[in-house]
Amino acid sequence: MNFRVVVGVRLKEGLLDPQGKAVESALPSLGWDNVSHVRVGKEIELEIAAPDEAAARTQVTEMAERFLSNPVIETFEILQVAELVTLHGDDKPA
Amino acid sequence: MSEHRPRIGVVTFPGSLDDRDALRAVALMGGDPVSVWHADRSLGGADAIVLPGGFSYGDYLRTGAIARFAPAMESVAAFAAAGGPVLGICNGFQILCEAGLLPGALIRNRGLAFVCRWITIRVDHGSGAFVRTGELLPVPIKHGEGRFVASEDELRRLEAAGQIAFRYCSPAGEASDDFNPNGSAANIAGVWNEAGNVLGLMPHPEHAIDPDLGPTGGQPILQWLLSVARARVPA
Numbered sequence: 099m100n101f102r103v104v105v106g107v108r109l110k111e112g113l114l115d116p117q118g119k120a121v122e123s124a125l126p127s128l129g130w131d132n133v134s135h136v137r138v139g140k141e142i143e144l145e146i147a148a149p150d151e152a153a154a155r156t157q158v159t160e161m162a163e164r165f166l167s168n169p170v171i172e173t174f175e176i177l178q179v180a181e182l183v184t185l186h187g188d189d190k191p192a
Numbered sequence: 193m194s195e196h197r198p199r200i201g202v203v204t205f206p207g208s209l210d211d212r213d214a215l216r217a218v219a220l221m222g223g224d225p226v227s228v229w230h231a232d233r234s235l236g237g238a239d240a241i242v243l244p245g246g247f248s249y250g251d252y253l254r255t256g257a258i259a260r261f262a263p264a265m266e267s268v269a270a271f272a273a274a275g276g277p278v279l280g281i282c283n284g285f286q287i288l289c290e291a292g293l294l295p296g297a298l299i300r301n302r303g304l305a306f307v308c309r310w311i312t313i314r315v316d317h318g319s320g321a322f323v324r325t326g327e328l329l330p331v332p333i334k335h336g337e338g339r340f341v342a343s344e345d346e347l348r349r350l351e352a353a354g355q356i357a358f359r360y361c362s363p364a365g366e367a368s369d370d371f372n373p374n375g376s377a378a379n380i381a382g383v384w385n386e387a388g389n390v391l392g393l394m395p396h397p398e399h400a401i402d403p404d405l406g407p408t409g410g411q412p413i414l415q416w417l418l419s420v421a422r423a424r425v426p427a
Binding site: 109113114116117120165166168170171 | 253254257261289290296297299300301302303304341342343375
């Protein structure tokens with residue numbers, strides 16, 4: 099089975115996020131002066147072949163812990179796991 | 193007996209910039225420079241390793257995050273575990289942190305700006321005859337992601353264990369936020385590993401070697417590397 103997975107990676111709470119600060123300080127100049135606590139993170143999308151969703155989640159978690167995020171400065175969250183349905187692919191229906 | 197010229201390997205990754213300066217600095221300081229390619233497992237018989245500055249793999253994902261998985265880095269990790277001296281400069285420091293060979297991490301500068309200028313660092317905790325505690329070293333910095341961070345517990349542990357190698361300071365040697373160019377925790381510019389054989393710093397000692405070109409605050413740091421390398425070679 100193939101899954102599309104979205105992993106969100108964010109700077110840890112309490113760590114100064116200069117990118118978020120820069121975005122926050124630009125907003126009032128565009129007229130939005132009621133916004134605060136802006137933080138910028140990143141989203142990593144990938145497709146993974148795995149026997150089932152649990153296996154996909156386990157592998158993505160390991161990938162996120164060891165590579166996609168750095169636990170010293172970041173936290174991650176699996177935001178979405180969706181099975182990819184192949185209409186004309188080689189996968190035979192079960 | 194003439195002094196042995198230790199072999200110093202400088203690893204080139206795709207995107208390394210300062211490898212040639214590091215090779216030249218090693219030669220000027222009396223070492224025998226050897227170029228090491230990131231895709232090779234062989235360290236060329238090096239007695240010490242330099243991970244140079246630059247933007248390995250375009251700084252994609254995080255600085256140093258991809259270089260860490262280069263075949264040469266497996267050999268560097270084994271070399272460091274066996275007590276071999278390793279110096280990581282700028283991007284090299286970032287790679288060592290990502291590889292877990294040094295504590296902490298380096299993130300975007302406070303204020304977002306890329307900083308490129310001469311600064312002064314103070315040796316917070318020296319090692320051997322060359323890197324002497326309290327000494328002030330004029331060295332250049334040039335980085336966008338040099339803010340050293342670690343948890344409060346880790347910072348206390350590093351301080352207690354004498355692992356804080358360098359702090360950003362005033363020309364008179366006062367470490368303070370006013371002279372901290374990137375917002376690093378506790379004004380930290382460089383750290384040792386626990387065993388004291390791996391050193392990483394954001395400033396560039398390899399650009400501060402040749403007296404014809406400016407201040408020579410980088411010399412003691414290269415001398416440290418060469419002296420440890422020499423001590424490991426059977427005479």
